[in-house]
Amino acid sequence: MPTPRLSDRARRMPASPIRRLAPYAVAARAAGKTVHSLNIGQPDIPTPKEVLDRLRTYPGANVPYGPSQGLPEFLEALRTYYGRLGLALAPEELFVTTGGSEAILFVVAALCDPGDQILVFEPFYANYAGFSSLVGVEAVGITTRAEDGYHLPARAVIEKAIGPRTRAILVCSPNNPTGTVYTDEEMELLADLCATHDLWLCSDEAYREFTYDGLTHHSALLLSGIRDRVVVVDSLSKRASLCGARIGNVVCRNPELMSAILKMGQARLCPPTLGQWAATAYVDVPSSYIEGVIAQYTRRRDVVWHALRETPGVTVHRPEGAFYVCARLPVDDAERFAIWLLSDFDLDGETVIFSPAEGFYVTPGLGRDEARIAYVLESARMARCMEIVTSALRVYPGRTVPAGT
Amino acid sequence: MPTPRLSDRARRMPASPIRRLAPYAVAARAAGKTVHSLNIGQPDIPTPKEVLDRLRTYPGANVPYGPSQGLPEFLEALRTYYGRLGLALAPEELFVTTGGSEAILFVVAALCDPGDQILVFEPFYANYAGFSSLVGVEAVGITTRAEDGYHLPARAVIEKAIGPRTRAILVCSPNNPTGTVYTDEEMELLADLCATHDLWLCSDEAYREFTYDGLTHHSALLLSGIRDRVVVVDSLSKRASLCGARIGNVVCRNPELMSAILKMGQARLCPPTLGQWAATAYVDVPSSYIEGVIAQYTRRRDVVWHALRETPGVTVHRPEGAFYVCARLPVDDAERFAIWLLSDFDLDGETVIFSPAEGFYVTPGLGRDEARIAYVLESARMARCMEIVTSALRVYPGRTVPAGT
Numbered sequence: 176m177p178t179p180r181l182s183d184r185a186r187r188m189p190a191s192p193i194r195r196l197a198p199y200a201v202a203a204r205a206a207g208k209t210v211h212s213l214n215i216g217q218p219d220i221p222t223p224k225e226v227l228d229r230l231r232t233y234p235g236a237n238v239p240y241g242p243s244q245g246l247p248e249f250l251e252a253l254r255t256y257y258g259r260l261g262l263a264l265a266p267e268e269l270f271v272t273t274g275g276s277e278a279i280l281f282v283v284a285a286l287c288d289p290g291d292q293i294l295v296f297e298p299f300y301a302n303y304a305g306f307s308s309l310v311g312v313e314a315v316g317i318t319t320r321a322e323d324g325y326h327l328p329a330r331a332v333i334e335k336a337i338g339p340r341t342r343a344i345l346v347c348s349p350n351n352p353t354g355t356v357y358t359d360e361e362m363e364l365l366a367d368l369c370a371t372h373d374l375w376l377c378s379d380e381a382y383r384e385f386t387y388d389g390l391t392h393h394s395a396l397l398l399s400g401i402r403d404r405v406v407v408v409d410s411l412s413k414r415a416s417l418c419g420a421r422i423g424n425v426v427c428r429n430p431e432l433m434s435a436i437l438k439m440g441q442a443r444l445c446p447p448t449l450g451q452w453a454a455t456a457y458v459d460v461p462s463s464y465i466e467g468v469i470a471q472y473t474r475r476r477d478v479v480w481h482a483l484r485e486t487p488g489v490t491v492h493r494p495e496g497a498f499y500v501c502a503r504l505p506v507d508d509a510e511r512f513a514i515w516l517l518s519d520f521d522l523d524g525e526t527v528i529f530s531p532a533e534g535f536y537v538t539p540g541l542g543r544d545e546a547r548i549a550y551v552l553e554s555a556r557m558a559r560c561m562e563i564v565t566s567a568l569r570v571y572p573g574r575t576v577p578a579g580t
Numbered sequence: 581m582p583t584p585r586l587s588d589r590a591r592r593m594p595a596s597p598i599r600r601l602a603p604y605a606v607a608a609r610a611a612g613k614t615v616h617s618l619n620i621g622q623p624d625i626p627t628p629k630e631v632l633d634r635l636r637t638y639p640g641a642n643v644p645y646g647p648s649q650g651l652p653e654f655l656e657a658l659r660t661y662y663g664r665l666g667l668a669l670a671p672e673e674l675f676v677t678t679g680g681s682e683a684i685l686f687v688v689a690a691l692c693d694p695g696d697q698i699l700v701f702e703p704f705y706a707n708y709a710g711f712s713s714l715v716g717v718e719a720v721g722i723t724t725r726a727e728d729g730y731h732l733p734a735r736a737v738i739e740k741a742i743g744p745r746t747r748a749i750l751v752c753s754p755n756n757p758t759g760t761v762y763t764d765e766e767m768e769l770l771a772d773l774c775a776t777h778d779l780w781l782c783s784d785e786a787y788r789e790f791t792y793d794g795l796t797h798h799s800a801l802l803l804s805g806i807r808d809r810v811v812v813v814d815s816l817s818k819r820a821s822l823c824g825a826r827i828g829n830v831v832c833r834n835p836e837l838m839s840a841i842l843k844m845g846q847a848r849l850c851p852p853t854l855g856q857w858a859a860t861a862y863v864d865v866p867s868s869y870i871e872g873v874i875a876q877y878t879r880r881r882d883v884v885w886h887a888l889r890e891t892p893g894v895t896v897h898r899p900e901g902a903f904y905v906c907a908r909l910p911v912d913d914a915e916r917f918a919i920w921l922l923s924d925f926d927l928d929g930e931t932v933i934f935s936p937a938e939g940f941y942v943t944p945g946l947g948r949d950e951a952r953i954a955y956v957l958e959s960a961r962m963a964r965c966m967e968i969v970t971s972a973l974r975v976y977p978g979r980t981v982p983a984g985t
Contacts, residue, residue: 178836179780179809182747184715185690185840194648194846215645222642230854231636237627237821238855240620243599273678273826276848285590289694289716305847310589310715311694342587375584404584416642419853421678421826435590441599442710443681448824449635449854450643 188308192301192534193547196510199517200528209525210517211552211560216351216498218551220416220468223460230453241448243440245271245424249451253424255458260383262396268428270436271446275381275410275423280306282406282425285435286375287312287342293377294336294344296327298501298535298542300351300379315341316537321492321503325353327361333368343375344368348392349382352535352547353501354476354494356390366398366405376401381410381423384465386496387473396426403429413498414465415457420450472498475550475557482561483548486568488576500548501532507573509533509546515571522563529564544575593713597706597939598952601915604922605933614930615922616957616965621756621903623956625821625873628865635858646853648845650676650829654856658829660863665788667801673833675841676851680786680815680828685711687811687830690840691780692717692747698782699741699749701732703906703940703947705756705784720746721942726897726908730758732766738773748780749773753797754787757940757952758906759881759899761795771803771810781806786815786828787902789870792878795900801831808834818903819870820862825855877903880955880962887966888953891973893981905953906937912978914938914951920976927968934969949980 193214200210244250250266257264272278279302287293289311295303297316304314317336319325327333333344344365348357369376378395386392395405410423427433440446476494483491488505506512510531520526532545548564550557568574598619605615649655655671662669677683684707692698694716700708702721712719722741724730732738738749749770753762774781783800791797800810815828832838845851881899888896893910911917915936925931937950953969955962973979 179778179834180747181690181836181840182693182696184693185837185843188840188843188847190843191648191846194849197647217645218642220642222640227638227640230638233632233635235627235632237623237625238824238858240622240823242602243596273852274849280848284714285586288587288589291587302847302849305843309689309844309847342585373584418645419643419850421850421852429584431586432584432590435586435593438590438593438595438710439714441596442593442707442714443685444599444679444707445824445826447678447826447852447855449858450852453643453854 184309184311189301189304189534191305192532193530196513196517196528199514203517203526207524208521211525211527211556213548213551213560214528214530216413216549216551217418218413218416218498219553220471222416223457223464225456225459226415226417226453229456230449233449233452238448241445241451243437243445245269245446246448246451246455249455252455252458257426260394262394264426267430267433268426270425270433270440271451272423272425273446274412274421275379275408276302278408278410278423278425279303279379280309281436281439282377282408283307283312284310284439285432290340291342292338292340294333294341296346297537298352298532298545300347301534303345304537314537318538318541319353321490321501324492325350325355325501327357327364330364330368337372337374341372341374343377345377345379347379349385349496351382351497352499352532353492354497354499356386356392356495359393362393362395362398366401369404370401374404376405378405378407380407381413382497384414385469385472385498387469387476388495390495392496406432411454411457415454417450417454420454421447422450422454471553472550474554478554478557479548479550479561482558482565486565488568498550500550501545502548503545505568505574505576506544506571507575509544511573512571513546516567520567522566525559525563527560527563589714589716594706594709594939596710597937598935601918601922601933604919608922608931612929613926616930616932616961618953618956618965619933619935621818621954621956622823623818623821623903624958625876627821628862628869630861630864631820631822631858634861635854638854638857643853646850646856648842648850650674650851651853651856651860654860657860657863662831665799667799669831672835672838673831675830675838675845676856677828677830678851679817679826680784680813681707683813683828683830684708684784685714686841686844687782687813688712688717689715689844690837695745696747697743697745699738699746701751702942703757703937703950705752706939708750709942719942723943723946724758726895726906729897730755730760730906732762732769735769735773742777742779746777746779748782750782750784752784754790754901756787756902757904757937758897759902759904761791761797761900764798767798767800767803771806774809775806779809781810783810783812785812786818789819790874790877790903791901792874792881793900797901811837816859816862820859822855822859825859826852827855827859876958877955879959883959883962884953884955884966887963887970891970893973903955905955906950907953908950910973910979910981911949911976912980914949916978917976918951921972925972927971930964930968932965932968
């Protein structure tokens with residue numbers, strides 16, 4: 176009897192570079208090591224008290240389905256949130272999703288048929304490729320470089336990548352994994368390209384608040400001239416430290432796209448009721464909460480950036496936002512180095528797990544010696560983590576640049 | 581400038597027959613009517629106290645991502661649950677999903693490429709077609725009939741539907757929407773067909789406990805001879821009244837399928853942490869809870885079935901399980917009747933919303949005069965709902981059989 180066959184889709188589906196080394200971390204912990212997790216954007220920041228208090232006083236006798244679009248009171252809370260950003264939204268311009276993840280899946284599926292293409296700036300959040308692959312869509316990478324601070328290449332370079340199957344440009348700012356905050360001029364360039372070439376602009380703004388050094392990020396929803404072709408994917412995961420609640424949303428002023436997303440959303444019934452219930456209190460959180468968080472991330476960013484900059488053989492660009500840094504390491508292969516850190520190295524019983532960056536590129540060969548480090552632990556622990564990484568680099572057998580140079 | 585285009589996929593995506601009439605119910609409520617919801621499988625049953633207590637004492641300082649496969653303590657709770665059913669499962673044979681919905685999506689995507697087919701017995705849970713459509717897969721319907729109690733047709737009829745692109749048979753027992761509980765012989769027939777024709781058997785067992793009149797349902801995991809080609813999709817939504825927690829799972833003993841699902845699961849990071857946290861207490865719930873629930877549903881089933889059976893012109897089969905009944909109504913079009921109930925009818929200010937059944941069929945023309953009624957309200961309210969439906973049928977302008985016959 177034949178072995179039952181899986182789909183080609185399943186075989187081609189990329190394993191997440193963020194998650195696939197997790198088994199090595201499990202083994203390292205089982206072997207008694209302390210493993211600091213720098214691989215996942217999981218902050219140690221407390222969730223606002225208002226949100227956890229609301230969760231703990233959940234009054235329902237059961238946990239019912241909500242509307243597919245989201246709980247009315249949570250949609251109102253989102254309208255208040257966007258209103259404070261200067262965005263007056265009608266309720267039908269919002270759709271609550273199961274994390275930003277589902278928002279990306281629905282948007283890619285609603286815009287692209289199998290064989291269609293979506294432009295991304297590499298290195299990019301690897302799961303864009305995962306969701307695209309799930310629905311048969313090709314993520315086409317336009318390379319950005321550490322030397323340019325991972326800012327956009329010239330207009331002509333982007334235009335060269337636009338073909339007959341291109342349906343959208345997907346942009347993330349503040350950027351995961353590079354930490355780059357695109358300028359208003361860059362966002363306007365993308366808007367103009369979308370208008371000229373009949374493309375959608377998908378803007379992942381999950382890190383909207385996380386900008387440093389006085390920089391700010393303006394939502395793509397504020398761009399003029401392409402109102403009906405902008406779709407924002409968003410998430411409360413980071414700004415309210417609610418990653419596991421799985422609450423994200425889509426914002427779009429194109430009613431056809433919103434009806435398509437509603438049909439997809441009806442098939443999966445509703446986003447999580449408990450997370451929405453709790454997150455409704457986010458509008459009651461004083462602004463001092465997020466200001467404190469930003470101050471904390473600025474310190475962490477500085478610790479990590481200074482440590483990496485001073486490590487021989489490392490190339491790094493100072494992140495302007497989000498809480499990730501991409502670094503080129505003096506190693507043969509960043510994934511091999513990451514596994515070696517977990518399996519063969521420790522500094523007084525401690526080691527780290529980070530994400531090898533190759534999976535954040537689609538262009539073959541790029542990113543092999545790069546790492547994405549999430550600075551999601553408090554400054555003193557981040558300093559210790561950097562000590563571990565730099566000590567490890569000194570003795571790693573696959574080092575490519577002699578130590579001490 | 582052209583209007584931005586959506587994907588053909590988005591245009592073809594079916595609207596949910598369960599959810600798409602919701603706006604009419606909103607309007608009816610706004611007009612002051614009481615609308616009893618019989619359209620959605622949302623029970624009024626309380627969630628077990630143990631589960632809500634655990635939710636309300638959530639101890640975390642934040643709500644972090646969990647592992648993509650599920651929280652270890654919740655996976656252990658699932659192993660205990662299945663162990664009590666006589667199923668000894670290894671942790672790697674389980675995968676926690678965002679509701680049964682995501683379990684279906686992942687399984688269909690892992691087994692089928694665009695253009696592949698999956699066999700379903702119609703009427704079937706409409707969202708199977710929604711998820712299939714999302715990933716380019718065709719749901720092929722094999723018709724079952726009220727006259728046969730919606731049990732399976734002869735082997736030859738099923739075999740005739742199996743073609744070169746058929747990848748799996750998807751079966752739901754106890755059945756949504758018919759309430760049919762397939763016999764052991766029927767499940768063995770399906771197992772034999774899958775083994776003979778190199779197909780997967782996907783078994784949706786979300787209603788496992790909901791059987792009446794002394795019937796029981798055996799999990800497809802207990803079928804012999806096709807151990808590596810059975811995949812169960814499951815959910816805590818109904819058995820713990822946790823619909824909105826969005827906690828489901830996949831069970832499969834084929835490691836290749838489980839790795840494919842892990843890759844998809846890693847892309848969406850993790851299932852909801854809060855729901856898993858609370859649902860871990862489900863194993864502490866005494867069996868008297870589910871016994872009480874079953875007794876209550878038996879009474880509701882009887883109320884609905886007797887009322888419908890005695891209504892002139894209605895054809896109905898007594899449900900053996902789950903909490904739905906399919907009924908043929910003496911109307912021109914069940915969707916038109918459903919909308920009329922909301923827009924143009926009330927009995928002393930009350931009306932009902934049900935799901936027109938046409939969307940539970942893929943064969944064109946079938947189900948147009950059928951309704952799915954979810955008996956999810958307590959017996960006295962269900963009796964009142966039946967009074968509303970039978971009164972409405974007497975005066976509905978699109979009635980096809982003269983009233984009183």
